[in-house]
Amino acid sequence: MRSVIKYGRKLILTSEGNNKKSYTFGGDARALDWIISHFRGELTIILDEVDGWIQQEALTGWRMLDQLRALTDDNRARVVLVGYESLMAAIDSVRFPFYLRGETNLLDPLDRDAMDELVRLPMSELNIRLEGETEMLETIWRETSGVPHLVQDICKHLMSLCLTGKPRKTVLTNADLSTAILNSQSHNTFRRGVFNGDFPLAEFIAGITSFVLCGQGDDGAEHVPYLERSTRLYGDIITTGGIRDLLAEAEFECDHKEFELALSNLKLNLILTPTDRDETRWRWVSQARRQSMVNSISGLSYKHWEVDKKVDHAKGTWRDLYKVLGRL
Numbered sequence: 001m002r003s004v005i006k007y008g009r010k011l012i013l014t015s016e017g018n019n020k021k022s023y024t025f026g027g028d029a030r031a032l033d034w035i036i037s038h039f040r041g042e043l044t045i046i047l048d049e050v051d052g053w054i055q056q057e058a059l060t061g062w063r064m065l066d067q068l069r070a071l072t073d074d075n076r077a078r079v080v081l082v083g084y085e086s087l088m089a090a091i092d093s094v095r096f097p098f099y100l101r102g103e104t105n106l107l108d109p110l111d112r113d114a115m116d117e118l119v120r121l122p123m124s125e126l127n128i129r130l131e132g133e134t135e136m137l138e139t140i141w142r143e144t145s146g147v148p149h150l151v152q153d154i155c156k157h158l159m160s161l162c163l164t165g166k167p168r169k170t171v172l173t174n175a176d177l178s179t180a181i182l183n184s185q186s187h188n189t190f191r192r193g194v195f196n197g198d199f200p201l202a203e204f205i206a207g208i209t210s211f212v213l214c215g216q217g218d219d220g221a222e223h224v225p226y227l228e229r230s231t232r233l234y235g236d237i238i239t240t241g242g243i244r245d246l247l248a249e250a251e252f253e254c255d256h257k258e259f260e261l262a263l264s265n266l267k268l269n270l271i272l273t274p275t276d277r278d279e280t281r282w283r284w285v286s287q288a289r290r291q292s293m294v295n296s297i298s299g300l301s302y303k304h305w306e307v308d309k310k311v312d313h314a315k316g317t318w319r320d321l322y323k324v325l326g327r328l
Contacts (some may be wrong), residue, residue, distance in 0.1 A: 109144075128158075195207075224302055252309075
């Protein structure tokens with residue numbers, strides 16, 4: 001069995017067995033090339049949270065990613081890139097070094113039973129009990145919509161509360177869960193979602209469809225009549241054509257490429273999810289997610305919000321990133 005261990009700024013390769021050897025390298029690129037050459041076809045390189053790196057690479061002409069692609073040519077090694085918006089925007093660009101190389105997998109939310117199991121099983125294996133388990137599981141479901149990495153990150157923070165406590169905690173409470181949710185950066189990022197992001201068109205589609213699929217609240221209908229009409233028309237599912245109609249009624253001008261990119265952004269943020277293979281019919285991920293959006297832009301504030309999004313879109317500063325990534 002062989003393993004690679006990162007030690008400070010060096011990589012240490014160890015070979016276990018009767019003839020144990022270890023090799024140490026000072027330069028990560030040279031070390032990786034050496035390892036791949038000596039363990040051809042045996043290595044899988046996993047790079048997590050690559051979005052910031054993807055943006056930097058796009059600005060420098062993909063210098064490091066080009067090197068990584070070259071190191072893995074001819075099936076010398078496998079590479080797994082894990083990310084969100086920037087990665088999704090990059091992989092469909094012909095400029096991206098890994099364009100048309102490999103598969104793209106979008107992780108969908110878990111159903112409720114699977115999410116409960118993901119929380120319960122590791123806890124039980126460590127003899128950790130949830131006080132008020134039913135309520136705590138419901139809270140995790142409401143806060144994550146079953147998104148796997150969010151559930152895992154919250155559970156990681158719960159585990160750390162147990163392992164760092166003196167004496168070691170064996171019972172977790174709702175107060176512990178609140179602390180874990182507050183400390184989860186992944187959860188905080190998800191809560192922002194499309195809102196407060198860098199893509200005005202995606203924000204606008206999220207807003208109008210939240211009203212259509214959730215209702216406008218007590219005082220919203222009289223201010224946005226086209227949303228009131230659409231609420232009666234679409235019910236729980238909205239079509240791609242319906243979204244286009246709403247944009248037209250709101251006099252929000254965008255081209256086809258921008259529209260398609262906005263839907264990709266929405267799906268990636270787990271705001272809308274397609275109900276068919278052709279992605280022409282969409283539903284919201286969860287009631288809690290819809291209602292939070294309605295609450296944030298309800299009533300009189302909607303018209304101001306609508307104008308702001310149109311202005312932000314027209315300014316075009318958001319386009320810079322997507323142009324660099326080769327999508328616009």
